[in-house]
Amino acid sequence: MFRVLYDSDFDLFYTKDSVFRASSGLWYVTKSLKLLTLNKNFLSINNYRVFGETTKSIAVVENSAVAGNKTEVFISNIERLFQSGEYIRVVNNKNQDVYFKNNKEVPKGTSGSTILRAKLVGQISSIKVDAKNRGLFYQPGDPVIVYGGLETSNGHGAIAEVGTTSAGSILNIGVIAGGYGYSANVNGNVYSSINITNALGAAAQVGSLNPDPQTSANVTFVPTDSIALKQFTPLSNINFFFANVVISNVNTKLSDAFTFAKYPVFPISSVLLTNGGGGIKKLPVITASSLYKDDVGNSDDLANIGILAPIQINSGGQGYELNDTIIFAGGSGYGAQAEVSNVDSNGTITSVTYTATNQFPLGGMGYRTLSLPTVSVDSANVDAYGASLYVPNILGAGATFSFDTDKTGAVSTISILDNGEDYVSKPNVSLKIQDIIVSNVSISQYPRLGDIIFQGVDVNSSTYRATVNNAVLLLPNGDPAQSLYNLRVFEYNTNPDPTKPLKINNKNVHFVMANIAYNENYNTNGIRTYGDGRAIANAAFLNGLVISEGQYLNKQGQPSSFSVLQSSVYNNYTYQITVEKEISKYKDILLNLLHPSGMQLLGRYVLKSNGSFTSTGNTYYNTGHHLSYYTNDTNSHLIMEAGGGTGYYNVVEFYNMDSVTILDTILPGTTITFTSEDDVMITSEIASSNSLSNTVTLKDSTWLTSSLTAYATNITLYGNTIFGSI
Secondary structure (H helix, E strand, O other): OHHHHHOOOOEEEEHHHHEOOOOOOOEEOOEEEEEOOOOHHHHHOOOOEEEEOOOOOEEEEEEEEEEOOEEEEEEEOOOOOOOOOOEEEEEOOOOOEOEEEOOEEEOOOOOOOEEOEEEEOOOOOEEEEOOOOOOOOOOOOOEEEEEOOEOOOOOEOOEEEEEEEOOEOEEEEEEEEEEEOEOOOEOOOEEEEEEEEOOOOEEEEEEEEOOOOOOOEEEEEEEOOOHHHHOOOOOOOOOOOOOOOOOOOOOOOHHHHOOEEEEEEEOEEEEEEEEEOOOEOOOOEEEEEEEEEOOOOOEEEHHHOOOEOOOEEEEEEEOOOOOOEEEEEOOOOEOOOEEEEEEOOOOOEEEEEEOOOOOOOOOOEOOEOOEOOEEEEEOOOOOOEEEEEEOOOEOOEEEEEEEEEOOOOOEEEEEEEEOOEOEOOOOEEEOOEEEEEEEOOOOOOOOOOOOEEEEOOOHHHOOEEEEEEEEEEEEOOOOHHHOEEEEEEEOOOOOOOOOOOEEEOOOOOEEEEOOOOOOOOOOOOOEEEOOOOOOOEEEEOOOOOEEOOOEEOOOOOOOOOOOEOOOOOOOOOEEEEEEOOOHHHOHHHHHHHOOOOOOEEEEEEOOOOOOOOOOOOOOOOOOOOOHHHHHOOOOOEEEOOOOOOOOEEEEEEEEOOOOOOHHHHOOOOOEEEEEOOOOOEEEEEEEEEEOOOOEEEEEEEEEOOOOOOOOOEEEEEEOOEEEEEO
């Protein structure tokens, strides 16, 4: 009508086609069976049916593929569940046997033909996480153990791992142990910091300190001078290094020349969370540092000096006297001196105090948390007895923390790496898994899947109990009893005691825990725990039918730059027409003749430009040689035919090329030119070449056949665009 009335082209556009519709994409969930066969004829059964000989169930085959040592058949229109272990036959749409030979159907009785029949392998279908029990602190790739449900020992269990986990933030931080030797901020020179790792953006600070005199201390002899500022000053100079005395020289003792910090320190009693962070998936690690600054602004850790924390009293004993001497034995440090500072009327020690020396801080130096001295009392009263004292740690160490998070590392999905085979019932799933480094593993009493491992007199009164999954050799030793193994267990009830052996029920086995951090994933007792052990998952078993997690087959319904939100213009009831006329000139005619009731019309006016300009072509030259130049064979030639039913193609096949390897030397970007039988010249860059198949893939596709031919007339070149009438 618009061509007749207005001599104008016309375009119709429904605005609903551009509206974003959530979840409107084409979602597809595959269903498949695995058959115990590698018969290649099973790869040619698309659109046939599979028939269960026991269940009499029927399904339509959509596709098939080799999966390891089996064939996976993708099916639809399933009448009822098949049965694990039954035999499956391929039939036609009349449910009659089909005979195959050389990957195609042949008539019954054809020599060498056969019906297609194979055993259905029982697999689990999927593993889903309990939405109310997703656990915390799991990481993608953490193991998932699937156990039970197998028909025979010949089958193998499914293999799975944590797929995706949620991210969260820290909600609060609590103090488990306040440690010793931490301080409040003193003019920015003395302070304690809370360090948080594995938690992007999280931050905290010391909230308060515990002033209990039994756990408080005074730091002395902490040097704050830096040698860097005096590196070019001769020792013979007056005030040669430090200005702690009016005149210092080569004879001045360093203990008199250094500038030292002195300040009180305490245990931490609370922590203030200033930022919970975000996107946290791993287990956060929270530590505290007791810091002080030197004269150039560098921060040093008090724990590096190794000063002993206040001595603690287990039992004050009786008969002790004021100023009795404390004896230090062992340990990595030196210089600690202490004495009894208070006793009651029975001579029971109520407090002990470090005493000063001219060379060392109160509490000595050089001690380490893992190498502390033992202490005893040397009393002036020979009848004194019963005192029990100990050094708990060093200053600037020992603080430990608890924390709560918001769904950090909660399990969202589980990935199945192997669906297993020969299942006859639904298996169990465990995400409560530990790895333990052990030694003294006997090959004759090797731990096996399902063994019960425990600590205690017997399994019924055990303090620790778990089920063995496997044992893997990590570090062999000339003495087999000293070889290290990773023992993986599941469904544990607590953490094992590192001082006790691990026994296996009904076996003469006494594993020894190695108590070493084999790598950064293990703690100092050689234990690695996956997540918090609270995630729960369940396997689905549908007698061998495997259902995928699903996927979108198109991008419809996904946010993109081509979608707009619904509005008064973009909706189900609006259409837009584009013509070379103002809408006012044709609106009445359109509304009276063609406009659907209930729809909104929008007009779009397009202008045709009559501007003109002159353009000239530049001639270019390609240099090259005929194919025979490279092959020395005038019979060398190429053929390009339409493929895939599209009418166009971009693959060229070469013939009579056996004696040369010219295709190995053709690089992408090379230009090829050839002429068809209809004298149509084709020129294109080469995208790739394959000397094994003697083919070249062109950068451009060429139309070779078409059922509809269009002719252009009145061609005009505007810039780089050709306009004309068809």
